[in-house]
Amino acid sequence: xxxxxxTTSEPRWQAEWDSAGVFTARHDPARRKYYVxxxxxxxxxxxxxxxxxxxxxxxxxxxxxxxxxxxxxHPMGWDAFGMPAENAAMERGGHPQDWTYxxxxxxxxxxxxxxxxxxxxxxxxxxxxxxxxxxxxxxxDMMEAGLVYRKAAVVNWDxxxxxxxxxxxxxxxxxxxxxxxxxxxxxTQWFFKISNYSEELxxxxxxxxxxxEKVRLMQANWIGKSRGLQFAFETVGAPKGFERLEVYTTxxxxxxxxxxxxxxxxxxLAKALEVKxxxxxxxxxxxxxxxxxxxxxxxxxxxxxxxxxxxxxPLDPDWELPVWIANFILMDYGTGAIFGCPxxxxxxxxxxxxxxxxxxPVFVAEGADEAALTxxxxxxxxxxxxxVSGFAGEETQTGDEAVAAAIAHAEKNGYGxxxxxxxLRDWGISRQRYWGCPIPVxxxxxxxxxxxxxxxxxxxxPYDVKFDMPGNPLDRHPTWRDVACPNCGMPAKRETDxxxxxxxxxxxxxxxxxxxxxTPTVAAEVDxxxxxxxxxxxxxxxxxxxxxxxxxxxxxxxxxxLPKKAIEPFNALFTQGMVTHEIYMTRDAAGRPxxxxxxxxxxxxxxxxxxxEVVPSAKMSKSKKNVVDPMDIIAAYGADTARWFVMSxxxxxxxxxxxxxxxxxxxxxxxxxWTLSDRIASLPEATPGTGDDDLLRVTHRAAAEVTRQxxxxxxxxxxxxxxxxxxxxxxxxxxxxxxxxxxxxxxxxMSPMTPHLAEDIWAAQGGKGLVALAPWPKADPAMLTETxxxxxxxINGKRRAEITVPKDMPPAEVEQVALADExxxxxxxxxxxxxxxxxxxxxxxxxx
RNA sequence: GCCCGGAUGGCGGAAUGGUAGACGCAGCGGUCUCAAACACCGCCGACGCAAGUCAUGCGGGUUCGAGUCCCGCUCCGGGCACCA
Numbered sequence: 001x002x003x004x005x006x007t008t009s010e011p012r013w014q015a016e017w018d019s020a021g022v023f024t025a026r027h028d029p030a031r032r033k034y035y036v037x038x039x040x041x042x043x044x045x046x047x048x049x050x051x052x053x054x055x056x057x058x059x060x061x062x063x064x065x066x067x068x069x070x071x072x073x074h075p076m077g078w079d080a081f082g083m084p085a086e087n088a089a090m091e092r093g094g095h096p097q098d099w100t101y102x103x104x105x106x107x108x109x110x111x112x113x114x115x116x117x118x119x120x121x122x123x124x125x126x127x128x129x130x131x132x133x134x135x136x137x138x139x140x141d142m143m144e145a146g147l148v149y150r151k152a153a154v155v156n157w158d159x160x161x162x163x164x165x166x167x168x169x170x171x172x173x174x175x176x177x178x179x180x181x182x183x184x185x186x187x188t189q190w191f192f193k194i195s196n197y198s199e200e201l202x203x204x205x206x207x208x209x210x211x212x213e214k215v216r217l218m219q220a221n222w223i224g225k226s227r228g229l230q231f232a233f234e235t236v237g238a239p240k241g242f243e244r245l246e247v248y249t250t251x252x253x254x255x256x257x258x259x260x261x262x263x264x265x266x267x268x269l270a271k272a273l274e275v276k277x278x279x280x281x282x283x284x285x286x287x288x289x290x291x292x293x294x295x296x297x298x299x300x301x302x303x304x305x306x307x308x309x310x311x312x313x314p315l316d317p318d319w320e321l322p323v324w325i326a327n328f329i330l331m332d333y334g335t336g337a338i339f340g341c342p343x344x345x346x347x348x349x350x351x352x353x354x355x356x357x358x359x360x361p362v363f364v365a366e367g368a369d370e371a372a373l374t375x376x377x378x379x380x381x382x383x384x385x386x387x388v389s390g391f392a393g394e395e396t397q398t399g400d401e402a403v404a405a406a407i408a409h410a411e412k413n414g415y416g417x418x419x420x421x422x423x424l425r426d427w428g429i430s431r432q433r434y435w436g437c438p439i440p441v442x443x444x445x446x447x448x449x450x451x452x453x454x455x456x457x458x459x460x461x462p463y464d465v466k467f468d469m470p471g472n473p474l475d476r477h478p479t480w481r482d483v484a485c486p487n488c489g490m491p492a493k494r495e496t497d498x499x500x501x502x503x504x505x506x507x508x509x510x511x512x513x514x515x516x517x518x519t520p521t522v523a524a525e526v527d528x529x530x531x532x533x534x535x536x537x538x539x540x541x542x543x544x545x546x547x548x549x550x551x552x553x554x555x556x557x558x559x560x561x562l563p564k565k566a567i568e569p570f571n572a573l574f575t576q577g578m579v580t581h582e583i584y585m586t587r588d589a590a591g592r593p594x595x596x597x598x599x600x601x602x603x604x605x606x607x608x609x610x611x612x613e614v615v616p617s618a619k620m621s622k623s624k625k626n627v628v629d630p631m632d633i634i635a636a637y638g639a640d641t642a643r644w645f646v647m648s649x650x651x652x653x654x655x656x657x658x659x660x661x662x663x664x665x666x667x668x669x670x671x672x673x674w675t676l677s678d679r680i681a682s683l684p685e686a687t688p689g690t691g692d693d694d695l696l697r698v699t700h701r702a703a704a705e706v707t708r709q710x711x712x713x714x715x716x717x718x719x720x721x722x723x724x725x726x727x728x729x730x731x732x733x734x735x736x737x738x739x740x741x742x743x744x745x746x747x748x749x750m751s752p753m754t755p756h757l758a759e760d761i762w763a764a765q766g767g768k769g770l771v772a773l774a775p776w777p778k779a780d781p782a783m784l785t786e787t788x789x790x791x792x793x794x795i796n797g798k799r800r801a802e803i804t805v806p807k808d809m810p811p812a813e814v815e816q817v818a819l820a821d822e823x824x825x826x827x828x829x830x831x832x833x834x835x836x837x838x839x840x841x842x843x844x845x846x847x848x
Numbered sequence: 849g850c851c852c853g854g855a856u857g858g859c860g861g862a863a864u865g866g867u868a869g870a871c872g873c874a875g876c877g878g879u880c881u882c883a884a885a886c887a888c889c890g891c892c893g894a895c896g897c898a899a900g901u902c903a904u905g906c907g908g909g910u911u912c913g914a915g916u917c918c919c920g921c922u923c924c925g926g927g928c929a930c931c932a
Contacts, residue, residue, distance in 0.1 A: 042932050082932065155930075166930040214852055218927075221851050294928050298849040328849090332929090347849080424929095431930065501932070540926060542852080547929095578925090619925090649860045649872065653853095655925080657860075665873055675887090716861070720871035727871095730888095792867035797913045799867050837912055843866040847912050 002764075004674035006638025010756040014115050022066070022772050023117045025073040027528050034070035035529050036062045037509055037570075039537030039545070040077045043103035043125075044084060047110045048620055049579035049658055050538070052630045053646040055116050057576055057715065058536050060647065060752035062117045064710050067751070067776035073529050075512040076111070076118045078104050080127035081436045081501045083166060089467040096435040097463065100127055110631055114639045115755050117772075122515045126504035127435070131511065133458025134520040135503065136440040140451045141559035143441075147193045150449070153428050154266065154331075156291050157185035161470040164432045170291040177470075184266075184288045189430035190439055190497065194551045198223055198422035201550055210572030212653075215542045222543050224423025226250045229407050230335070231416030233261060233311030236320060239272045245311055245323070248334035248421060252410060253402035254341040256389050257362040259352055261311050261339050262304060262324040266331035273307050273325075280307055280325065287327040294330070302351055303327045314415040326351065332425050342376065349376040363387045363402075427548065429500040432472045434465060436498030444485035444492035453486045459494070472496055505545055506552035509535075509569055510562055520556070523563040530562070532570045539575035539653075546573070574713050577655040579646065581626040583615035595625035598660070599632070620658070628658050637667040640754035644670060647753050648719040670757055673726055673746070677761040680729075680739045687736035695734040698725065699742045700783035706749045707776070715753070722750055740765055745777050793818050794845040800827050803844075811838040818844045 017023060038058040041051055055076075062074040078100075085096035104125060111118075124131055142148050156165040160178035164187070169176045194201075202223045205216045229252035232244040245261060263269055265287040274281040283305040290296050304326040313319035321339070328347065329338060342352035343361040352359050359373060363385040379385050384398055410416035430439070438459045440452040452459055462480040465473035474480065474496040485492035507520070513529040514522040537545075553569045556562035584596040586606070596612055605611055620627045633642045645666040650656035702725040709718035729742045744765050751758035751771050762771035786807055791814065793801040801823035805814055815836055818824060828848060835847040 039932095044932090079932070084931085164930075167928095168931040170930095218852050222928085224851095292930080295849075298928090300849090302849095428929080433930090500930070502929095505932085538926090538932095539853085540932080543927060544929065545932085651861075654861095655854095659860085659873085661873065662860075669872085672887090717871085720862075723871055790867085794866080794913070797866095797911095802867070835912060837866090839866060843913085845866080845912050 002678055004671045004757070004760075006640055006670075006756060007635075009760050010113065010115060010638055010640070013756045013759045014112070016759075016770065017115075017117075017772060020770060020773075022770065023062075023072075023074065023119050024121060025075070025119045025529075026071055027525065028071045029528070031069065031071040033073065033529055034062075034065040034534075035073040035532045036065065036534045037075065037512070037532045037536070039535070039541060040079050040505070040508060041107065042079045042082060042084070043100055043107055045103045045106065047107050047630055049628055049630055049646065050620065051111075052114065052642055053579050053652075053656065054536060054538070054576060055111070055114065055118075056643045056646055056753070057574070057652055057713075058534075059114075059116045059643075059755075060710060060715060061534055061536075063752040063755060063772065064707075064776065066117065066772065067748070067774065069775065072117075073122075073512065074117055074119060075122040075124075075515075076116075076120065077123055077508055077512070077515075078107075078125040078127075079501065079505050079508075080104065080125040081132075081498075081504055083168075083433065083435070085435045086433060086467065095463070095465075097127070097461075100125075100435075113634050114630075114643070117755075122512055124508065124511060124515045126437070126501070126508065129458040129460050130516070131508075132437040132504070134511070135437050135499070135507070136452070136457050136459055137454055138507070138520050138556065138559065138561055139440055139499075140454060141561065142192065142555055143451055145555070145559050147196070147555055147558070149191055149193065149426075150188055151191060152186045153189045153191075154184045154292050155187050155189075155432075157183045158470075159183060163470040167291060167293050170293075170296075173290040173296065181289050182291055184290070184292055186266075187430075187432075189428050190499075192427040192429055192551070192555070194427045194548070195422065195424055197551055197554055198225070198424045200554070201424075201547065202422075204550070204568060208568065208570075208573070211570075212573065212575055215539070215546065215573060215575060218542050219547055222424065222547065225420060226423070227403070227407075227418065227420055228252065229255075229410050229416045230419045231314055231410060233314065233321075233339075234317075235323070236310040236312065238269065238309045238323075239276075242269050242272060242309075245269065245337055246335040247337050247339055248419070249339060251341065251344065251403065252406035252416070253399070254344045254362050255313075255315065255339070255406065257341040257343045257360045258313060258321055258339040259342055259348075259358040259360060260322050260324055261337065262326040262329055262351075263338075264329040264331040264336040265325055265327060267325075267329075267336045269309075269323075269337075270307075270325050273309070277307070280305060283325060287325070297328060297330065300327065302347065302354070304351060304355060306355075314410075322357075324355075333423060334421065343373055344376055344378055346376040346378065349373070360389070362389055427500075427502075427551070429503055430497040431500055432475075432496075433498055434461065434467075434473050436501060437504060438474075439495045439497050439499055441495045442483060442485055442492045443495060444487060444490060446490055447485055447487040447492075450485055450487045450492070456486070474498070502545060502548050503552075506548045507556060509549070510553075510556065520561045521563075526563060527565070530565060531568060534572045534574065535570035536574045536576060538578070542575060546570070574652070576652050577650065578619045579658055580618055580655050581620050581628060581658045583618055583624045583626040584612040585615055586610060586612055597625050598628055619655075633663060637663065638670075638756070640670055640757045641667040644719070644754050647715040649716055651716050652713055669723070669726075670754060672730075673750070674757065674760065676726060676730055677743050677747070677764055680736070680743050681764045683736045683739070685736065689733050689735040689738070691732055692734045692738040695728065695732045695738050695742050697783050698728045698732075699745050700779040702728075703745055703749060703777040704779035704784055707779075710752065718749075719753065722746065722753075725749070747771055748774060748777050789841055791818075791841075792843055793821060793824055794843065795824065795827050796847060797845060800824065807841065811840060814838050814840075814844060818846070 036058050038054050062072050065072050080100050085100045088099045089096050156170050158165050158175035158178050160180035165175055170182050175182055205220055228248055228250040230248045232246050235245055265284045270284055274284045304324040307323050309323040310320040340348040342349040342359040366384045366386050379399055407418035440459045442450050444450055462477055481494050483494050509532050510521050514525040549569050584601045585593050587593055601612055645663050702721050705721045706718045725746050747758040747761035758771045788804055789807045790802055790804045792799050801821050803817050803821055831848045837845040
């Protein structure tokens with residue numbers, strides 16, 4: 001008898017895998033490659049259970065593919081630029097670079113004991129000049145390709161700290177440190193022309209068959225292709241230069257219901273009016289308060305001011321509409337100006353009701369009378385409506401038909417044109433921060449904006465910076481900032497904005513194929529390894545990161561940095577759920593919450609006996625202290641227990657709640673499996689038994705099922721099957737040889753999830769070499785077939801009996817057997833059978 | 849506010865439109881033990897003595913048959929372009 005002892009055996013197997021080079025990715029043209037990638041972590045300080053879950057999923061895929069004979073690339077890196085490093089420097093002193101590299105060292109040390117099949121020789125960090133220098137080279141390539149430009153864009157401005165704030169740093173419209181009311185302010189910023197690819201990024205979604213449907217839908221809605229009418233109102237009483245007001249609408253069919261026009265507070269007309277009209281100026285100033293997020297704008301109180309300017313209705317020159325400035329209109333979408341049709345848009349309805357503007361229906365529900373509206377009538381697109389006013393006539397039609405008719409009418413009569421627009425905006429990448437990739441351009445008074453010469457790359461971040469005052473320290477760094485113009489040699493200034501960290505993460509997957517190359521990528525390596533076959537990460541990245549990566553793949557190909565294929569970076573995507581935990585909270589006298597770590601809470605009480613309030617499970621977060629440190633679990637039970645737990649029970653796309661009981665149960669099961677193997681190993685050679693064939697069939701069926709479930713990303717179901725196989729071996733009375741065979745297959749099938757225990761069992765049963773390299777078990781189809789089948793019999797849809805018949809019995813015979821069944825006869829009680837439905841191999845339903 | 853998901857026993861969950869609750873946890877009963885723990889065996893949706901009835905967030909609908917499809921809600925979660 002020997003004990004399951006993960007603490008000593010896990011490091012031993014990790015050393016064995018290392019020395020055998022099991023996980024080193026090899027460019028081997030003779031073998032099929034498989035590239036599996038998990039979204040790389042931000043080096044926040046310590047790994048958490050979410051990381052364990054994410055990387056274990058990737059590991060299961062990678063290990064299965066290795067066993068199936070693929071040449072596997074499974075790399076790891078660090079998304080190492082970002083705000084937290086600067087925040088740490090401001091709060092605790094120190095330097096973002098030191099903080100970041102320190103965290104990377106700690107987290108790497110924490111990841112090693114998990115026994116992940118990572119090729120660490122390809123490790124990269126985005127804050128490494130070796131990485132961001134290549135990124136700068138690509139930025140310059142993109143400039144040359146016309147994919148980069150500058151324009152004014154709004155940012156969150158903290159008027160007290162005199163600094164730009166991230167959306168995260170705006171809390172209830174106020175700066176997180178100063179508490180001052182945030183304003184929207186315009187700044188000249190760098191942009192990538194992702195909008196050049198709107199149509200293509202949308203169309204190509206159809207080809208992403210192995211992406212979750214919901215992610216494709218979210219991206220499609222985000223890109224937001226719409227067909228609408230663009231036309232211009234003729235203005236009355238507007239300042240010079242504003243004789244026309246351009247409007248885009250997706251609902252031109254409601255034009256006859258217009259009761260006002262409205263423009264964004266950021267619209268040029270609003271800016272022109274604010275100069276001369278104090279009332280407008282006051283409103284616009286008020287409307288610019290608050291953050292820049294669409295959520296803040298859309299959920300705030302809808303306010304407006306009448307500018308006094310009027311516009312003529314395009315279909316009736318005598319009909320004038322007032323022009324309002326409204327705080328809910330986004331300058332970034334359409335033309336920043338709309339017409340309001342209160343009868344058929346709820347937001348316009350609320351606005352009109354509030355300010356006493358007319359509400360005039362254009363159509364009513366088919367068959368309904370025209371009556372006063374209590375809310376906007378917005379039909380579904382396919383719903384037929386009856387027009388009661390306007391050019392579209394009296395006939396009924398659907399919304400889609402009406403829109404098309406209205407565009408046709410406008411084009412025929414020359415007052416507007418049908419246009420296709422996208423909601424997707426260009427990608428603003430400028431950040432007024434230090435800890436990011438410097439934008440490699442120089443501003444020269446004579447030459448304008450000049451890219452840095454490629455031979456001068458990387459433009460390195462200076463180390464000697466201080467974070468003792470708000471703002472970007474690069475702005476205050478004279479020797480770094482003040483340089484000679486690369487073009488004319490005259491004194492010039494370096495761009496001090498750095499890049500959005502999403503840029504860093506938009507191409508790292510390609511860099512992994514040649515992480516040390518002197519160019520961003522290397523054709524031969526990209527050709528072999530790309531695309532990523534399986535990408536795994538959180539659903540919170542469903543839109544931005546994934547869309548930016550898809551854009552970057554295209555931009556890189558355009559600039560020759562991603563040769564040949566790789567138009568789509570990720571062939572298959574899996575979005576995993578979060579790891580959650582209950583939150584334990586107490587309140588102080590003032591009612592402010594205090595949070596407590598799970599390890600400090602026993603039976604709902606703190607050590608001093610205070611009862612805690614239990615808040616339902618939520619994403620593990622440091623601020624709520626509902627975290628379990630993976631290192632504690634590994635120390636107590638070993639990595640395999642943590643891995644087995646996060647893969648069992650919950651489906652991987654859903655959240656999983658970490659519970660101490662669950663971890664304990666996982667540990668117990670692994671012990672049971674070890675004990676089972678140990679018992680079989682200690683049986684004398686050639687111990688006879690009964691039921692060999694049964695156990696073999698169970699083993700083959702398990703191999704088939706587990707493989708199917710792993711390949712379908714249903715790890716919880718794979719684990720359920722592994723429980724069944726372990727239970728079956730436990731109960732079996734088969735011969736020693738067959739039991740050994742079964743337990744070795746069990747070890748192999750478990751090896752992606754619990755690789756160390758699998759090696760232990762493999763070795764104990766006399767397996768050759770490492771189980772990590774043993775060929776994946778293949779089920780014999782002959783062992784999977786059944787000869788009989790049990791069919792439930794329903795009477796009027798309720799299950800009343802069951803029969804067991806040969807699998808291939810013809811339906812007519814099944815009917816006879818079913819109707820002759822004693823229970824069926826009893827239930828029918830002589831009633832005539834109206835209908836009999838036999839679904840072969842499935843069910844019989846008798847209708848009376 | 850807008851876009852996208854989710855909801856099934858005490859708990860996590862399973863179920864190509866075809867026997868609702870696989871598998872696991874907790875619980876209950878038993879074996880072993882002086883005893884406890886461990887381990888092992890068995891039971892385990894609710895109500896009912898039983899036959900059976902009721903059960904997949906709520907309200908409708910389609911179907912021989914609905915957890916699954918359709919319509920209308922509720923609650924919870926993710927995203928909303930400077931968190932990563």
